[in-house]
Amino acid sequence: MDRKPRLSDDLVQEFVGNAHGDLNRVQELLQQEPALVNACWDWGGGDWETGLGAAAHMGRRDIAEFLLANGARLDIFAAAMLGQLEVVQAMLAAYPEMKNAPGPHGIPLISHAKAGGEGATAVFTFLESL
Numbered sequence: 001m002d003r004k005p006r007l008s009d010d011l012v013q014e015f016v017g018n019a020h021g022d023l024n025r026v027q028e029l030l031q032q033e034p035a036l037v038n039a040c041w042d043w044g045g046g047d048w049e050t051g052l053g054a055a056a057h058m059g060r061r062d063i064a065e066f067l068l069a070n071g072a073r074l075d076i077f078a079a080a081m082l083g084q085l086e087v088v089q090a091m092l093a094a095y096p097e098m099k100n101a102p103g104p105h106g107i108p109l110i111s112h113a114k115a116g117g118e119g120a121t122a123v124f125t126f127l128e129s130l
Contacts, residue, residue: 007039016041019051020058023066026051030070037071049104056081057107059115077103080113080127083120088113088127099130 011029015036018025030036040048055063056078064078072078076098079087092098103112113124 004035007033007035012036012039013041015039016049016051016054019054019060019063019067021060021063023060023063026063027066030067034070037067038073043105047105052078053104056112057104057115059117061116061119076101077107077109077112080109080123081116081120083113083116083123085122085126088123092130099127 011033015026015029015033016039018029036051038050040050042048050072052064052067052072052075055061055067056075059081061082064072064082068074068078074087076088076091079091099109101109103109110124110127113120113127116123
């Protein structure tokens with residue numbers, strides 16, 4: 001397997017940081033470097049976050065959907081924020097302990113559903129019932 005060059009730390013940090021709320025900058029950076037779509041930034045102590053993870057806990061459906069359309073890997077936290085009840089239910093049926101797994105910055109799964117607002121009400125209600 002050919003080893004690809006490492007992405008610049010500054011570029012990854014900028015991408016993940018902007019994925020918390022700046023769709024235009026995320027689009028620009030991803031156009032500049034498509035490999036950023038699944039890049040992770042370690043905020044310290046193993047607090048790893050992708051752009052999708054950033055968008056998910058901030059409730060930024062627009063950024064999350066843009067990233068997913070460009071190849072981001074869906075996880076349970078983003079699925080919760082996006083209101084994808086069947087995905088969340090299937091993942092928790094297979095791995096029930098994920099209910100208590102911390103997301104980026106230690107933010108709980110139910111908080112991601114809450115960040116999704118009205119579009120994630122069914123996921124929030126489901127998680128609350130567990």
